[in-house]
Amino acid sequence: MSLRSDVIPASTEGEELRLGLYRIVTTVLAYAIPGVFILLPLVLFLVQSFFYVDHGVEVRELTLRNYTRFFSDAAFVPVFLRTCLLCLAVSAICLILAYPVAYLLASLQGRRKYVMTLVFVVPLMMSYIIKIYAIRAILGGNGFLNRILLFLGVIDQPLGFLIFNLQAVALTLAVLLLPFAILPIFIALERIPRNILDASADLGASSWQTFRKVIWPLSLQGTIVAATFAFVLALGDFVTPQMVGGTSGMTFGRIIYSQFGFAFNWPFGAALSVVLLVLVLAVLLLTSLFARARHQL
Amino acid sequence: MIRISRTATAVLGIIAGFVLLVLYGPLLVAVFFSFFGFQNNAVQWDSFSFAAYAALANDEGIIEAVVNTLIVGAAAVGLALVLGTALAFHYNGSRSRFREALQLVIFLPFLMPPIITGLSLLIFFREADIPRSLWTVVIGHTVFVLALVYRIVLTRLQSLRSSLVEASLDLGASRWQTFRYVLLPSLLPAIGSAAILAFALSFDETLITLLVTGTDSTLPMRLWGMMRMGFTPDINALVALILVGSTLLALLAIRFVKLPTQQ
Numbered sequence: 070m071s072l073r074s075d076v077i078p079a080s081t082e083g084e085e086l087r088l089g090l091y092r093i094v095t096t097v098l099a100y101a102i103p104g105v106f107i108l109l110p111l112v113l114f115l116v117q118s119f120f121y122v123d124h125g126v127e128v129r130e131l132t133l134r135n136y137t138r139f140f141s142d143a144a145f146v147p148v149f150l151r152t153c154l155l156c157l158a159v160s161a162i163c164l165i166l167a168y169p170v171a172y173l174l175a176s177l178q179g180r181r182k183y184v185m186t187l188v189f190v191v192p193l194m195m196s197y198i199i200k201i202y203a204i205r206a207i208l209g210g211n212g213f214l215n216r217i218l219l220f221l222g223v224i225d226q227p228l229g230f231l232i233f234n235l236q237a238v239a240l241t242l243a244v245l246l247l248p249f250a251i252l253p254i255f256i257a258l259e260r261i262p263r264n265i266l267d268a269s270a271d272l273g274a275s276s277w278q279t280f281r282k283v284i285w286p287l288s289l290q291g292t293i294v295a296a297t298f299a300f301v302l303a304l305g306d307f308v309t310p311q312m313v314g315g316t317s318g319m320t321f322g323r324i325i326y327s328q329f330g331f332a333f334n335w336p337f338g339a340a341l342s343v344v345l346l347v348l349v350l351a352v353l354l355l356t357s358l359f360a361r362a363r364h365q366l
Numbered sequence: 367m368i369r370i371s372r373t374a375t376a377v378l379g380i381i382a383g384f385v386l387l388v389l390y391g392p393l394l395v396a397v398f399f400s401f402f403g404f405q406n407n408a409v410q411w412d413s414f415s416f417a418a419y420a421a422l423a424n425d426e427g428i429i430e431a432v433v434n435t436l437i438v439g440a441a442a443v444g445l446a447l448v449l450g451t452a453l454a455f456h457y458n459g460s461r462s463r464f465r466e467a468l469q470l471v472i473f474l475p476f477l478m479p480p481i482i483t484g485l486s487l488l489i490f491f492r493e494a495d496i497p498r499s500l501w502t503v504v505i506g507h508t509v510f511v512l513a514l515v516y517r518i519v520l521t522r523l524q525s526l527r528s529s530l531v532e533a534s535l536d537l538g539a540s541r542w543q544t545f546r547y548v549l550l551p552s553l554l555p556a557i558g559s560a561a562i563l564a565f566a567l568s569f570d571e572t573l574i575t576l577l578v579t580g581t582d583s584t585l586p587m588r589l590w591g592m593m594r595m596g597f598t599p600d601i602n603a604l605v606a607l608i609l610v611g612s613t614l615l616a617l618l619a620i621r622f623v624k625l626p627t628q629q
Contacts, residue, residue: 095452095456096462099460103512104471106508106509107471107474108471110486111486113493114489166381166385170378173382176368176369176375176378189385191612192393193566194566194570195612197586202597203396203605206395206399207395213395213399248389258368261368266368270369276370277374301479304479305478305573306481325485326481326577345479
């Protein structure tokens with residue numbers, strides 16, 4: 070822990086030496102721990118994607134065959150594209166619902182704002198898989214929604230299309246990721262300086278005009294961050310599709326996970342994850358470029 | 367503060383109500399059925415009981431899983447607090463060109479999808495010959511929540527005036543005394559909120575856990591296994607208890623976490 074070193078008087082030579090030694094040790098530690106537990110695993114993971122499996126045995130030679138298999142085998146690219154579309158849909162649903170909620174929260178005052186914000190954030194503090202369980206219990210063939218509809222006489226057979234398909238995956242993911250989308254938009258809205266809003270009102274703008282010309286442009290960056298959050302988190306998920314997707318709800322994340330489970334082809338799984346990672350990095354890069362471009366306006 | 371018209375408030379209120387319904391509806395339905403039975407497409411209103419809770423209390427597998435999850439959360443938060451604070455101090459005091467690169471590495475597990483972090487660690491543990499256990503889960507969670515702790519502590523640290531440290535040193539305090547009696551007390555609220563948020567994140571985290579877990583069962587793993595065999599009704603009681611726990615944690619967080627509303 071090096072404090073502001075320039076203000077620390079090093080009086081004697083021995084103390085200076087000890088201080089120098091101390092600084093070297095802390096610096097080495099500061100780089101070593103993230104290096105070993107974050108960077109090194111990522112490097113190993115990248116290298117793994119260039120190995121291959123032959124008759125159940127991992128061959129440690131660098132080849133591109135995993136990547137050519139991804140692009141040439143007709144089974145993978147369509148699932149990849151479908152997963153991207155799915156996550157775009159999730160992201161869109163999240164934004165459409167999160168923006169009005171964040172806007173309402175930002176318009177509340179004092180304690181009410183505080184408490185209501187918390188109400189929308191509490192679901193983030195619950196176990197992910199518990200939430201999926203609860204949603205599954207609602208949507209299932211034997212689930213609460215079907216039971217209610219049966220009870221009310223709206224239907225006489227349980228609806229089967231509520232669960233175990235891609236729509237169910239999209240809806241469940243949207244519910245799970247909504248709080249993640251609300252927060253960045255809310256923070257962006259809160260950061261808008263009050264005097265700008267006052268100025269807009271003083272100059273005779275209606276609340277709609279103020280929104281359209283002032284608030285929306287200023288909150289766009291947070292909105293895009295929210296969309297990116299939802300998209301990236303949805304993309305890598307394999308638990309939700311596995312639990313509510315059934316056989317028709319195959320997603321890219323599930324295919325990756327299965328390579329590390331029963332398919333037991335780690336190099337291929339790693340290569341598929343690298344494809345996923347490249348897409349994520351591209352999305353993050355686009356987001357930050359956009360943010361910077363707006364910043365310069 | 368944003369001003370909106372009455373009509374707009376009503377429309378936004380309806381949407382917010384709908385969002386609350388989808389966020390809490392499933393949870394509350396589960397809570398409801400932890401007390402009441404359901405037969406022949408009708409709620410058994412006379413069947414109110416704590417049977418599900420009693421069954422949960424007797425389910426040793428679930429209790430062990432919950433305890434393991436709490437242990438992992440506490441251990442990961444403890445490690446992340448020490449590491450994150452140390453790294454924040456390092457960044458703040460360093461003038462090295464590499465400090466930005468180091469910061470990026472710290473943020474990586476937070477920016478990437480959890481599946482990438484989980485798989486990298488899985489491969490790393492195999493290469494390093496570290497058997498998967500509760501400890502590998504702790505490492506996974508520490509790496510995941512580190513960025514959050516680091517960011518919160520660093521923000522607070524950068525807002526402190528350097529004259530504070532200078533005064534302390536001028537008055538003859540040692541570096542350790544300055545840290546212990548001047549910096550640490552000013553950082554405590556930040557560290558407290560970081561701890562709560564990190565614990566909540568760790569409790570919620572499922573993807574990394576499932577990838578790096580060993581045979582010691584934690585909550586995500588237990589429920590993941592149940593998915594194949596079928597859920598027992600006492601899981602509804604678990605949903606209720608977790609909902610209560612999370613709400614209490616959130617109320618605790620109010621005491622520490624400052625939303626950006628207070629300017």
